[in-house]
Amino acid sequence: MAVGRAETGEAAIRYRLDGPADAPVACLLHCFGADHRYWDPHMPAFEGFRALRWDARGHGGSGAPPGPWTLEAMAGDLRGLLDALGIARAHVCGVSLGGQVAQTFALAHPGRVASLALVNSTCEYDGAQVEAWRERADAALAGGIAAVHSGLMRRWFTVDAARRRIAGYVYMDGAIRRFAPESFAAAAAAMRMLDTAARLPSIRAPAMVVATPDDPGAPRAVSEKMARLIPDCELHWLEPARHLASLEHPERFNALMRAFLERVAGR
Numbered sequence: 325m326a327v328g329r330a331e332t333g334e335a336a337i338r339y340r341l342d343g344p345a346d347a348p349v350a351c352l353l354h355c356f357g358a359d360h361r362y363w364d365p366h367m368p369a370f371e372g373f374r375a376l377r378w379d380a381r382g383h384g385g386s387g388a389p390p391g392p393w394t395l396e397a398m399a400g401d402l403r404g405l406l407d408a409l410g411i412a413r414a415h416v417c418g419v420s421l422g423g424q425v426a427q428t429f430a431l432a433h434p435g436r437v438a439s440l441a442l443v444n445s446t447c448e449y450d451g452a453q454v455e456a457w458r459e460r461a462d463a464a465l466a467g468g469i470a471a472v473h474s475g476l477m478r479r480w481f482t483v484d485a486a487r488r489r490i491a492g493y494v495y496m497d498g499a500i501r502r503f504a505p506e507s508f509a510a511a512a513a514a515m516r517m518l519d520t521a522a523r524l525p526s527i528r529a530p531a532m533v534v535a536t537p538d539d540p541g542a543p544r545a546v547s548e549k550m551a552r553l554i555p556d557c558e559l560h561w562l563e564p565a566r567h568l569a570s571l572e573h574p575e576r577f578n579a580l581m582r583a584f585l586e587r588v589a590g591r
């Protein structure tokens with residue numbers, strides 16, 4: 325295991341590397357409001373890989389440059405991190421915001437992506453979704469994270485998961501409470517500019533979309549669209565769940581992820 329911080333030009337990025345030094349790298353991008361510990365329950369899926377987990381700018385232990393941010397700048401953080409660690413190519417997996425950054429990185433640096441897994445992510449927002457993120461950012465800045473906490477938790481988890489307080493729910497409950505309102509608003513600004521749909525057909529890496537039919541953040545039709553637009557892409561559903569389906573069904577997600585990696589990496 326190696327833990328450290330890498331200077332990427334705009335931010336100091338905290339990372340953790342686990343696994344054999346000579347193994348293929350799996351680079352894992354967490355969701356909005358989380359940190360690298362999002363992946364703790366999913367590490368069995370990456371056994372035999374060199375798993376690179378890291379905190380996005382403004383999240384966890386990474387630096388928070390002044391906002392607003394862009395997805396391109398956040399993808400630049402990933403490029404800088406890989407450069408600093410001497411990693412030329414990786415299997416890239418991102419959840420929600422992490423999936424948006426992963427798409428942006430794959431489009432900008434196709435030669436550095438061995439495969440692409442997009443989990444409860446999206447390639448576009450309609451006008452109502454853009455306005456909703458603007459309103460959440462304004463509310464967080466005016467009233468602190470408490471003003472948006474309950475609404476986000478309802479979007480992220482089913483009523484059953486909240487009632488039982490599953491491990492993923494407890495983790496995200498704490499993570500979002502620690503999220504700075506300024507970073508919330510800066511990251512929300514980046515997401516509001518999301519628009520990769522027209523460029524997805526240019527992705528040549530083998531890909532997987534993991535989605536949820538009742539996801540309020542990544543509608544079913546958009547998940548199906550992403551899987552259709554990316555040339556070599558499989559689509560899998562996790563349900564019942566809301567937006568953070570992998571945390572509601574970690575074993576099922578791990579099995580999907582492992583099967584995908586065995587197909588594309590032969591491990």
